[in-house]
Each structure stands twice: as structure tokens, then as C-alpha cells.
Amino acid sequence: MTQKPVVTRFAPSPTGALHIGGARTALFNWLYARGRGGKFLLRIEDTDKARSTDENTQAILDGLTWLGLDWDGEPFSQAANAERHIQVAHQMLADGTAYKCFATQDEIEAFREEARANKTSTLYRSPWRDVAEADHPDLPYVVRVKAPREGATTLSDEVQGDVTWQNEQLDDMILLRSDGSPVYMLAVVVDDHDMGVTHVIRGDDHLANAFRQNLIYTAMGWDKPILAHVPLIFGPDGKKLSKRHGATGAAEYQALGYPAAGMRNYLTRLGWSHGDDEFFTDAQAREWFDLDGIGKSPARFDTKKLENLCGQHIAISDNAALLHEIEAFRTATDATAFTVSQRDGLLAAMDSLKERSKTFPELLVKAHFVLTSRPITPDEKAANSLDIVHKGILNELTPQLQTVSWSRDELEGIVAALAEAHDTKLGKLAGPLRAALAGRAVSPSVFDMMLVLGRDETIARIKDACG
Ligand code: GLU
DSSP states (O other): OOOOOOEEEEOOOTTSOOBHHHHHHHHHHHHHHHTTTOEEEEEEOOOOTTTOOHHHHHHHHHHHHHTTOOOSSSOEESGGGHHHHHHHHHHHHHHTSEEEEOOOHHHHHHHHHHHHHHTOOOSOOOTTTTOOGGGOOSSOOEEEEOOOOSSEEEEEETTTEEEEEEGGGOOOOEEEOTTSOBOHHHHHHHHHHHTTOOEEEEEGGGHHHHHHHHHHHHHHTOOOOEEEEEOOEEOTTSSBOOGGGSOOBHHHHHHTTOOHHHHHHHHHHTTBOSTTOOOOOHHHHHHHOOSTTBOSSOEEOOHHHHHHHHHHHHHHSOHHHHHHHHHHHHHHTTOOOOOHHHHHHHHHHHHHHSTTOOSHHHHHHHTHHHHOOSSOOOOHHHHHHOOHHHHHHHHHHHHHHHHSOSSHHHHHHHHHHHHHHTTOOHHHHHHHHHHHHHSSSOOSOHHHHHHHHOHHHHHHHHHHHHO
């Protein structure tokens, strides 16, 4: 038997922006499909008209795009498929797996009150379940599924294992409301079936829904997808991740300047493991990702780990690609675009900038020396290191810089000799030199800066500062 090609989906409700939990769900689905030559589909679950907005949909698409999670084909709109959802409910009516229920709200409430008084289950048991069509009144009705009332249902979940529910805990849930509109639970199943979804990977807050959705698959005789309900993400204090813990939206992480590759690596590790591997590339993640590696207990969000991985990804990035991503970050945060000479400077300095930078803002602080131009205004800290004594020493350097061959070894050599001549250490000259070249206390090494700036600019900056 040939295996069906894998089809996964991410099905966000556009009632808010893309949060970290949703981004991780999308990422798991994307990795699972991409690692198996499958399809990753996107379905916008926009049936809650009051709370769904186009802005939220756009924010979700933007968040996925930033993370590099490309979906196959156009995004599906769940609301646009309502006719098909209704058609399936009618099919179930015709098949006898669903029925029309004419109970009024008052009758349902009376049922519940009595159940509460008798301490029996408040799950509504409609008296219309077995009433023949001929005996139906000409009144508004809802369509309910005929759920089994005895026995138990076991769903096997790739993460949770076998999960069993007593069927008496299932109610005859509504499929079509009295205005004929389909409910969300029906829409999800019909869409997953019609889209050919083979694997449903989502948050474990949907595990209970899986039992209700299972009724519809059974009623329609449809193939059931493989289920994987992933534990939610917790904050460092072991409570469900929320605003209290800091940034929770994907866009917030983008605005904080985390590189997408580092974010993908971190989110992949958040609740999934492959031995002891912490740092990996996209290609490795695609190759390694599987459902077995998903942990059963909630993972805790750890900003330090995220930053550590982001730093490693920045360090191995291709320089031109990195600049491109930094420019996208600037656009996303409404910062001014770089000039041509700033871009050139960044590219020339990138090897030294990308070492030990965990975020783009951190990298850009170090990049100040190529982003600024003469005359450089030193900040307070830098200005303080340029005292009269050190200005004097640096002034002695400029004639030597005119003739030295412009290599790291030679430059280190003359600065070390200068330090020795003044009975001081090379490290003691680095501060004032850094202040003259960058106007800042944070920058790449002075020799890296000199090599990037070149002879004329280096000498000019020292003369500006010490002249
Ligand atoms: N729309 C649901 C949500 O945003 C997801 C439903 C599903 O994955 O089945 O939580």
C-alpha cells in the first residue's frame, strides 16, 4: 500500500494577531509537511464574524511570512465554505446520523435545572432524537448529531497516547443553528476532510474538541486524520504563557530584532527534542522533526535560550542575507532606510558585527562606526576616555598610520609599540582609540574597525578627535 502524501494545516482564528503558541503550531505543521514532501495548508477560521478582522488575518499572514513558513496555495476562508458545511449536515440528517431538535431555550433550561436538582448530568438529552419526520412540528429547529450514549471512545494521539472518553459525556452537539448556520466544530471537520488533511497537529486545548469532531467523521464514514495534540507553552513560572511574561506576539519578537532562523530553531526546540541537539539549521530541523519527539509536558519559554540560539544563527548567516534581514527589520520597525554608503559599510564590517550579537539592535549598536560619518560626536562615555593625555598619545599614531602596511598584524604591531613607549598596555589605548573611531564605547575591535574604515578615514577620525 502506498502511503498517502502528508497534508498538514494551520488553522488560526483571526480574532487576534499571531502569538508565539500559534507560531509554534504553524511551525510544527510546516516542518512535518516540508520534511516529507507534503503540503502545508493555511485555513483562516473566520466564522466568528464579530471577532474576526481583516487586519488580524493580515497580521497572521505577515507573522508567518516573517518566520519563513510558506504555505501551499491560497489561504482558505472557512466562512466562505459555509454552504458545504450545511450540505454535510443535511447529508447527516438524510443518513439518520443527525436529527432535527425543536426544543426551545426554555425547555433546555428547564431540563438543566431539573438535572441540577436531581444531581444528574446536565448534558442535554433531546426528546426529538428518535421522533419520526412525520411527527415534526412546523417550528424552528437546530440540527444535532446523534452521539453514542453508551460505551467509550478511544482516540489515539501521537503525543498524548490513547485517550479514552466515556460516551455518556458526549452530548448531541448542535451542527446547524436555528438560523441554519453551521457551527465551528462542523466546519473544522468538513474543511479538514475536503482539504485532504492527513495530520492534525495543534494545541492540546483542542483535545476535547477532537472527541466531538470524531462523531462527524464517524457519521460521514470519512478517514480520520492522525492526531497530535501538543502541550501549550508555559512561562518561566510554569503558568500558561501570557502577556504577564512579556512579549507573546510573533510581531513583537520581530520588532525586538530576533532573526527568523533563530526564532524557528528556538520554537522548534520548544516542546520537541532530538537528542541533546539545541542548535540546528532549517535543513536539519526538516529532516529530524517528527511527532515522536514532541514532549508530553508543557515547555517553558526561556528568553536566554532564545537569545543564545539567535546569536548563533546571526553568526553563521551569510552577510548579504543578514543585511537583507536587518533592512526588513528596519522597515518593520519604521526606522529610516540605510543609505548606499551605510549599506556598503555594514557589508564591509559584517564579519566583525555578527560575532556575539544576539539581536539586530545589538548588532546595530556595534555598527555605529559605519553608520555615522565625520565629524563624529562621541557619546559621554567615549568622550570621557579621550582625555588630554590619550589625545597626545593618539596624535603620535597618525604619522605611523600614514606609512604602515594596512594589515591587522602591522596595525597591532604599531599600536602595541606605542603603548610600550608610553609604559602602558595596548588595552589602555583601545578605549580612546575606540572613542575616536566610533564615538562609542561599544564597537568591534579597534583593528577590525581600522581595516573596515581604511587608512584615510581612520587617520581623519583620529585627527578630528585629537587635533
Ligand atoms: N482555530 C483554532 C484556533 O485558532 C484551531 C482549530 C484547529 O486547529 O483545529 O485555536
